[in-house]
Structure formats: C-alpha cells, structure tokens
Amino acid sequence: MAALELDVRSASAVESFFNSQAPWDHVILAGSSTQVGTVKALPLDQAQDGTQSKFWGAYHVGRSALICEGGSLTFVSGVYAQRPNANAVLQGALNAAVEGLMRGLALELAPAGIRVNAVSPSTTETPLWDRLGPEGREAKFETMRQRLPTGRVAAADDIAHAILYVATNPSATGSTVLVDGGDALV
Numbered sequence: 001m002a003a004l005e006l007d008v009r010s011a012s013a014v015e016s017f018f019n020s021q022a023p024w025d026h027v028i029l030a031g032s033s034t035q036v037g038t039v040k041a042l043p044l045d046q047a048q049d050g051t052q053s054k055f056w057g058a059y060h061v062g063r064s065a066l067i068c069e070g071g072s073l074t075f076v077s078g079v080y081a082q083r084p085n086a087n088a089v090l091q092g093a094l095n096a097a098v099e100g101l102m103r104g105l106a107l108e109l110a111p112a113g114i115r116v117n118a119v120s121p122s123t124t125e126t127p128l129w130d131r132l133g134p135e136g137r138e139a140k141f142e143t144m145r146q147r148l149p150t151g152r153v154a155a156a157d158d159i160a161h162a163i164l165y166v167a168t169n170p171s172a173t174g175s176t177v178l179v180d181g182g183d184a185l186v
C-alpha cells in the first residue's frame with residue numbers, strides 16, 4: 001500500500017503519475033473540490049477552479065490512466081445532475097458533464113477491454129460538510145433525513161459498495177448508479 005499526493009487539475013501531474021506506475025486494474029476518481037453558490041453570485045474564478053477540479057480532473061484521468069484489459073474506470077458524479085439545486089447550479093452541470101464524459105469513454109475504451117462507469121451520491125457523511133460547522137452539518141443532515149425516501153444520510157461505505165459493484169461487474173459499463181436515498185425522486 002502506498003499513498004501519493006496528486007492534484008487532478010494538472011494534466012501534466014496526472015500524466016506523470018500514471019506513467020510512473022504499472023497499469024492499474026481499477027481506477028476510481030472520488031476527489032474533487034467545488035464551491036457552492038448561485039450562478040449570479042459565485043465568483044467566476046471559483047466556478048472555473050471547480051470546473052478544473054471536477055470536470056477536467058476526470059478528463060485528465062480518463063486521458064492518462066493506464067488500465068489493464070478487463071479493468072475499469074469509475075467516476076463519482078452527484079445527484080444534482082438529475083435534480084438541480086438553485087444554490088449549486090454549477091455542481092449539477094459538472095456532474096452531468098462527468099456522466100457524459102463517462103458514457104463517451106465507455107465507448108472509446110471498450111476496444112481496450114476497459115469499462116467506465118459513474119456512481120452518483122446525494123448528501124453523504126464525509127468531511128465535505130465540515131465547512132458548515134457541527135451544528136450546520138447536523139441541520140443539513142436532519143433536513144435530508146426528513147426529505148429522503150430512505151430517511152437516512154448515506155455513509156461513505158454506501159458509496160464505496162456501489163463503486164465496488166461497477167468496478168467488478170463485467171457487464172457494467174456506461175452506467176450511472178444512483179446511491180442517493182431516492183433524492184432524484186422527490
């Protein structure tokens with residue numbers, strides 16, 4: 001096991017990283033950073049940095065990842081692609097773009113025997129929500145418990161299970177698996 005630091009916003013860093021490694025069986029891109037805000041209010045430089053992180057990060061990994069035949073590439077998108085949020089319009093657009101990229105790559109990489117999928121969470125208990133502070137985080141989670149058909153906020157493990165499913169199922173490609181507690185329905 002090894003841990004290395006990699007900023008997926010940098011095409012050259014992503015390319016160097018994969019060129020320094022043996023081909024991977026399964027590549028999962030979970031990391032990104034985007035700022036919330038309305039289109040009118042979110043400063044353009046922050047919107048562009050979020051795009052660089054979430055969309056171009058996925059593009060860079062899709063372009064440079066060396067993956068073995070029979071392997072897979074999995075992106076993490078997000079339910080705002082299906083259910084836009086007026087205070088996070090950019091996230092919806094970026095998640096939709098990542099899913100579009102995923103579907104195209106599923107075709108492009110199929111001849112190399114590589115499958116490509118996405119897993120799409122709703123609100124999930126991760127450090128992402130720490131920016132709200134303990135009370136704000138709990139208030140957000142309670143709102144989601146009240147609204148979601150499942151009545152619970154997803155744990156990171158719920159998302160990991162879905163990633164394992166798409167990464168290892170030889171018939172899964174071009175799929176977006178919603179692990180959203182039914183958020184897209186309500």
Ligand SMILES: NC(=O)c1ccc[n+]([C@@H]2O[C@H](COP(=O)([O-])OP(=O)(O)OC[C@H]3O[C@@H](n4cnc5c(N)ncnc54)[C@H](OP(=O)(O)O)[C@@H]3O)[C@@H](O)[C@H]2O)c1
Pocket residue numbers: 006007008009030031032033053054057076077078079120121122123124125126127128129
């Ligand atoms: N949590 C949710 O409720 C939720 C809902 C829908 C979708 N998502 C999506 O799920 C994915 C994972 O989110 P999360 O909840 O795990 O977020 P998180 O708790 O904020 O963690 C983000 C992770 O991404 C890494 N990261 C940020 N920018 C990066 C970059 N440019 N290059 C490489 N790594 C970078 C961070 O590393 P550092 O800590 O070193 O910065 C951190 O490990 C994201 O794409 C997010 O949009 C999350």
